[in-house]
Amino acid sequence: MSEGISHSYSDAQILYVSLTTGEIRKETIPDDLYRNYLGGRGLGVKILYDRLPPSIDPLSPDNLLIFSVGPSTATSVPTAGRFTVVTKSPQTGTVFDSHCGGYFGAQLRRAGYAAIVFEGKSQRPVYLWIHDDLVELRDASEVWGHDTAKATDMLLDLTDSKAQVSCIGPAGENLVRMAAIINDKHRAAGRGGVGAVMGSKHLKAVVVRGTKTVAVADKERLSEVVTRSRRLIKKNAVTNKSLPVYGTAVLVNIINEYGMLPTHNFQEGTFNDAEGVSGEKLLERLSVRTYNCFGCPIGCGRISRVHGKEVGGPEYETIWSFGPECGINDLEWITEANHQCNLLGLDTISVGSTIGCAMELTERGNLDSSLRFGDTTGLIKVIEDIAYRRGLGSDLADGSRRLAEKYGAPELAMHVKGLEIPAYDPRGAQGHALGYATSNRGGCHLRSYLIGPEILANPVLLDRDKTTGKADLVILYQNLSAAMDSMVVCRFTNFAWTPDMYAELLSAGTGLDITGKEFLEIGERIYNLERLFNNREGFTTEDDKLPARFSQPLPEGNSRNRVSHSDELLPEYYRLRGWDENGRPTKATLDRLNLCT
Amino acid sequence: MDLTVEKLAKMIDHTVLKADTKRSKVKEICGEAKTYGFYAVCLNSVHIAYAAELLADSDVKICSVVGFPLGSMTSTSKAFEAKEAVTNGAHEIDMVMNVGALRDGNTDFVRSDIEAVVAASGDAHVKVILETGLLIDEQKVEACLICKEAGAHFVKTSTGFGPMGATPHDVRLMRETVGSSMGVKAAGGISTFKDAWRVIEAGADRIGASAGVAIVEDFRWAQYSDSWMEPDKPCWTCPSRKASMAKQPKEVYLWYKQRCVTCEHRDDNVFYD
Known part of the structure; x- marks a missing residue:
């Protein structure tokens, strides 16, 4: 990287907000922090690692909750309107970053901020109101208790109709470990229980109105690179056809065809009624229009009409979690359940998967409940009970791992590190399986989306059954994701762009003169720091494992007779990472990455 | 293989041959050919004059398909189309062989059909599309030898409209048959850099693809892992x-x-x- 950088992001500020004392202070981003971690996920993880003592209760005032954006946010870089929430997760106990689209991120950056770090806990419900340089904590007693849509409307009335609201619903208020933060009523920082951390701090919402212009280092060069980057998005079949036409739900039929659509709590990989809940069916029956996040030329978001009202979504993962995972083939009901989760502020992946787990617990006699695969009766009420921690809902609210442990069958929870595994059966794609096992935030499909090369032939088709070379690619994708999340841009750009394109966009926008290799090295540094955080919290190689179910062959479908070989790949993965046999980064690795701990 | 992004681009005929091709698409791919340094653009003959206008100040070659995609029109009409394309600015002609005649064993007709186009094309290089998916190996070898005898400069696997498309097997067989004195163009279904890599390794020295931009851009992935080439x-x-x-x-x-x-x-x- 060059010396003497000149970049607009360097004058963005980090807001430190003490919810305990009400003190608010502003600091500029230290130069080395920016160079080594960019923003977004990297910035948040670095702050968290440096400031959080080990072993604190994630729902205690000791935890930090960090909202952050990146050096590309609110510029002309495509998809650069997202924001990141970083905290210690109450669901996994790991470091956690959760991401959200919409328009909030762009306004936060336009207000002049790179991040907000919430410390402590307020005595009463509050929200943070930011209008450019004005930053104040305001009483939220009137808003507390309301769902996310009502709360959003109330907060816009109280502030500015052009502002953006990120808020929690009843689930966050009631410390549900699967609680999300909702922006624009249906965009979610969904995973890991970040909404519960917000609720534990009595923080109902962050409302922001940013009106400043975001400058870039080289406007002309950025314009040229952006033009090329947009052309690549338009030339790519996934980003120009599949996602804009069907949304992420395009994956239902594809993944089902490969026998990897987890069905009945991952007992099978093929759902007989997949066509009925597919992206194609969603387009024919419910879709009203697409939804584009800030600066996004793809437009994967959906607005659907169900039961007379327009609602957001549903996304592929949600269709899966409330559909095949629970044996349900009613697309209208799935869409309604998704809407319910948005209102209550719940992560649809974990909620659906936990209900699926409860259905199997019931089926096997471990749990006495009315939950049955394929039966939607009373399920909307169950989702509400989760958000309010009522009855069985209180058990479900802690996620599938704790639920299955409580009812004596921990092997029935399909999770890694406590986070429910999403909508791709790992037995059908060996690289993707290793990605699940080694994800720093638990069962996550986005850390290393090897579904791209292993299923979608993007950028090339690789043998999904093969293990050779997969550890190397998992690391490549994990590093790239960490860097993208810190830049901050949408993961879907990855279908069309190589690391070189991200580096070019970043260089033109910020003046940091970096190559694709250096961009990946930033991602590697972030990934290793996250690993250090988790090691410090007591996570070991034992936590880099998939549930035992994935060592049993799938019984049917186009992935039948396959098992996951992620355990066999771990030693190679650790070696290539520069970690010891216990999964800890070696001193040489830390030195190479300038990670002085 | 010592292949760079630039070298790969120089092997690609950036192609659009669909019935629904609009002039804006022709303009788009001509612009991309200049940006990425592709060897040529490959178009239906109706678009050649426009492409020549667009590429007047560049070293990007213009290639016109002839008798496309079936190859089953008269030799006169193929020759006329080739001549007009060259007049309009084409530097290369990709003609479709008369596959039915070859399957009939009418090798004289196949040869004269090619000779007619070669003669009508003047200095322009002629590539002959065999449509390999309609042939067995023995016929592919026979077709390659006829093309060589008829004075063609390249043999080419497929139109992209027929069965199968280009395979490394066919490219290897064609290269072994024609030797180093002729070119071998692989076309049909080449959509990723790994597809391109495979046919180059098999002996292709030209690639026809509508996904030229993706092939070249995505080839940048190759520098970050050897696993792509497993x-x-x-x-x-x-x-x-x-x-x-x-x-x-x-x-x-x-x-x-x-x-x-x-x-x-x-x-x-x-x-x-």
Whole structure:
């Protein structure tokens, strides 16, 4: 990287907000922090690692909750309107970053901020109101208790109709470990229980109105690179056809065809009624229009009409979690359940998967409940009970791992590190399986989306059954994701762009003169720091494992007779990472990455 | 293989041959050819004059298909189309061989058909599309030899509209047959840099693809991992896997499938890989 950088992001500020004392202070981003971690996920993880003592209760005032954006946010870089929430997760106990689209991120950056770090806990419900340089904590007693849509409307009335609201619903208020933060009523920082951390701090919402212009280092060069980057998005079949036409739900039929659509709590990989809940069916029956996040030329978001009202979504993962995972083939009901989760502020992946787990617990006699695969009766009420921690809902609210442990069958929870595994059966794609096992935030499909090369032939088709070379690619994708999340841009750009394109966009926008290799090295540094955080919290190689179910062959479908070989790949993965046999980064690795701990 | 992004681009004929091609698309791919340094643009003959206008100040060559995609029109009409394309600015002609005549064993007609186009094309290089998916290996070899005798400069695998498309097997066979004095162009279904890599390794020195931009841009991934180039299951690139009863003559289809029965990789032909 060059010396003497000149970049607009360097004058963005980090807001430190003490919810305990009400003190608010502003600091500029230290130069080395920016160079080594960019923003977004990297910035948040670095702050968290440096400031959080080990072993604190994630729902205690000791935890930090960090909202952050990146050096590309609110510029002309495509998809650069997202924001990141970083905290210690109450669901996994790991470091956690959760991401959200919409328009909030762009306004936060336009207000002049790179991040907000919430410390402590307020005595009463509050929200943070930011209008450019004005930053104040305001009483939220009137808003507390309301769902996310009502709360959003109330907060816009109280502030500015052009502002953006990120808020929690009843689930966050009631410390549900699967609680999300909702922006624009249906965009979610969904995973890991970040909404519960917000609720534990009595923080109902962050409302922001940013009106400043975001400058870039080289406007002309950025314009040229952006033009090329947009052309690549338009030339790519996934980003120009599949996602804009069907949304992420395009994956239902594809993944089902490969026998990897987890069905009945991952007992099978093929759902007989997949066509009925597919992206194609969603387009024919419910879709009203697409939804584009800030600066996004793809437009994967959906607005659907169900039961007379327009609602957001549903996304592929949600269709899966409330559909095949629970044996349900009613697309209208799935869409309604998704809407319910948005209102209550719940992560649809974990909620659906936990209900699926409860259905199997019931089926096997471990749990006495009315939950049955394929039966939607009373399920909307169950989702509400989760958000309010009522009855069985209180058990479900802690996620599938704790639920299955409580009812004596921990092997029935399909999770890694406590986070429910999403909508791709790992037995059908060996690289993707290793990605699940080694994800720093638990069962996550986005850390290393090897579904791209292993299923979608993007950028090339690789043998999904093969293990050779997969550890190397998992690391490549994990590093790239960490860097993208810190830049901050949408993961879907990855279908069309190589690391070189991200580096070019970043260089033109910020003046940091970096190559694709250096961009990946930033991602590697972030990934290793996250690993250090988790090691410090007591996570070991034992936590880099998939549930035992994935060592049993799938019984049917186009992935039948396959098992996951992620355990066999771990030693190679650790070696290539520069970690010891216990999964800890070696001193040489830390030195190479300038990670002085 | 010592291949760079720039070298790869110089092997690509950036192609658009669809019936619904608008002038804006022609303009787009001509612009991309200049930006990426592709060897040529490959177009239907109706677009050649416009492309010549767009590429007047560049070193990007212009290639026109002729008798496309069936190759079953008269030699006179093929020659006329080729001559007009060259007059309008084409530097290369990609003609479709008369596949039916070859299957009839009418090699004289096949040869004269090609000779007519070669003569009408003047200094322009002529590539002959064999449409390999409609032929068995013996016929591909025969066709290559006829092309060589008829004075063509390249043999080319496929139109992209017929069965199977380009396979490394066919490219290798064609290269072995024509030797180093002729070019071999692989076209049809080449959509990723790994597809391109495979046919180059098999002996192709030109690639026809509508996905030229993706092939070149995505090739940048290669510098970040060797794993992309891990060998695939043998069946993936084998023409026998791609054979289709619906698209091929029955005896051609059965010829391909018969190869599976005695193939050393038969055990790799697993269920839904």
